[in-house]
Amino acid sequence: MKIDATVPAAVRQTSRCAAVLAAVLVLAGCATAVATPEEQVTRLAQERWVHKINGDWKSAYEMLTPAYRQLHSQREYQAQFKGAVNWQRAEVVSASCEPQKCEVRIALTVTSPLARGKGDTIHTFFNETWLNEGGHWYYYEKP
Numbered sequence: 001m002k003i004d005a006t007v008p009a010a011v012r013q014t015s016r017c018a019a020v021l022a023a024v025l026v027l028a029g030c031a032t033a034v035a036t037p038e039e040q041v042t043r044l045a046q047e048r049w050v051h052k053i054n055g056d057w058k059s060a061y062e063m064l065t066p067a068y069r070q071l072h073s074q075r076e077y078q079a080q081f082k083g084a085v086n087w088q089r090a091e092v093v094s095a096s097c098e099p100q101k102c103e104v105r106i107a108l109t110v111t112s113p114l115a116r117g118k119g120d121t122i123h124t125f126f127n128e129t130w131l132n133e134g135g136h137w138y139y140y141e142k143p
Helices: 011-032 037-053 056-063 066-071 074-079
Strands: 084-099 102-112 121-133 138-139
Touching: 037 056, 037 084, 037 102, 037 138, 056 074, 066 138
Parallel strands: none
Antiparallel strands: 084 102, 102 121, 121 138
């Protein structure tokens, strides 16, 4: 930048600040790119499992499709998991999406009353289905 002695120093400083601010805004715009469906669903699936492991049934229930929630109460949803296993850890391994549907691969570690004395811990993998309804992703639970 060439300094013009006829331009007051305050104006030159303001111009420099404006240029720096413009550069920062451009870079910030690049950093806030919209997440892909795979990224969105990976985040949501991981959050859902954190809710389930922590016993936050209200939050886990709200992630179910609206159709499921119309048919089943939160209490009914929660009751199906009572005493089955003790979830220790869940991790999203992968997600593969079409425009309205994603398949998410989950790695789950549990302890089961049936496995006591036989290693206690069970590691398994399974798929979850997530559906896009009205621009929002929901976990699909069979009714």
